Amino acid sequence: MRTPLVVANWKMNGTLAGARGLTAGVLDGLRRPRGVEVVLCPPFTALHVVGELLSGSPIALGAQNCHWESAGAFTGEISPAMLVELGCRYVVLGHSERRKEFGESDEHINRKMHAVLAAGMTPILCVGETAEERRQGLTFATVEGQLRAGLAGLRNAAIGACILAYEPVWAIGTGVNATPAQAAEVHAYLRGRLAEVASKEVAQRVRVLYGGSVKPDNAGALTAEPDIDGALVGGASLNAQGFVTIVKKATHKGVTVLRGDS
Numbered sequence: 001m002r003t004p005l006v007v008a009n010w011k012m013n014g015t016l017a018g019a020r021g022l023t024a025g026v027l028d029g030l031r032r033p034r035g036v037e038v039v040l041c042p043p044f045t046a047l048h049v050v051g052e053l054l055s056g057s058p059i060a061l062g063a064q065n066c067h068w069e070s071a072g073a074f075t076g077e078i079s080p081a082m083l084v085e086l087g088c089r090y091v092v093l094g095h096s097e098r099r100k101e102f103g104e105s106d107e108h109i110n111r112k113m114h115a116v117l118a119a120g121m122t123p124i125l126c127v128g129e130t131a132e133e134r135r136q137g138l139t140f141a142t143v144e145g146q147l148r149a150g151l152a153g154l155r156n157a158a159i160g161a162c163i164l165a166y167e168p169v170w171a172i173g174t175g176v177n178a179t180p181a182q183a184a185e186v187h188a189y190l191r192g193r194l195a196e197v198a199s200k201e202v203a204q205r206v207r208v209l210y211g212g213s214v215k216p217d218n219a220g221a222l223t224a225e226p227d228i229d230g231a232l233v234g235g236a237s238l239n240a241q242g243f244v245t246i247v248k249k250a251t252h253k254g255v256t257v258l259r260g261d262s
């Protein structure tokens with residue numbers, strides 16, 4: 001059984017004080033999570049302080065991007081080794097905002113996938129179609145292309161160590177989430193392609209998260225779908241209480257997230 005995973009992508013938000021407060025709120029709400037794994041991805045500038053607060057807790061630290069080289073003349077970039085030093089275990093790669101706003105190509109993303117895995121971290125590879133691509137019936141072709149390109153050259157064992165996130169671009173930050181049925185259809189499709197690219201066994205192991213306007217009131221229905229293994233949460237992860245509620249809704253049924261002192 002795949003343990004659900006809920007990842008907070010804070011994007012470019014928050015001061016250090018805000019990051020401390022948000023982390024404290026999440027830790028307070030999720031002292032001993034069971035049946036679910038949780039990752040916080042603050043901006044680079046807050047990784048150190050958030051990492052210190054999370055240290056010794058079951059909540060893991062992740063980054064929102066990185067470069068593929070380990071060091072060198074790459075002004076403004078951050079290497080996988082630097083993230084490892086800060087305690088990061090996950091890196092979000094290929095987010096649509098990076099693809100669109102910063103011109104990241106499938107080839108860039110593939111290089112990053114290799115580099116993150118080589119550094120011993122877990123990449124979270126994001127794929128998703130635009131509204132126009134969906135209108136044109138290109139949803140499956142788009143996500144399949146991004147998936148195959150992102151995983152190119154990786155061995156089965158490496159693919160088995162990755163996490164995928166289906167984030168339809170039209171659902172990100174819009175308040176219009178994919179319906180559970182719409183998301184489940186694409187998740188099942190992605191799992192089918194994973195079986196082709198790697199193996200059936202790998203496809204059954206890899207967690208596929210859904211992202212795009214996940215909120216406390218829709219997280220339960222989305223993650224109840226058998227092929228949806230958790231959530232990648234943007235805006236709603238900036239509120240500790242709301243994020244904690246999402247985590248609880250994503251937790252496997254029959255397992256309780258225990259709050260330490262209640």
Ligand code: 13P
Pocket residue numbers: 009095167171172173174175211212213214232233234235236
């Ligand atoms: P929202 O949850 O704000 O729609 O963002 C989703 C996202 O892009 C997470 O990576």
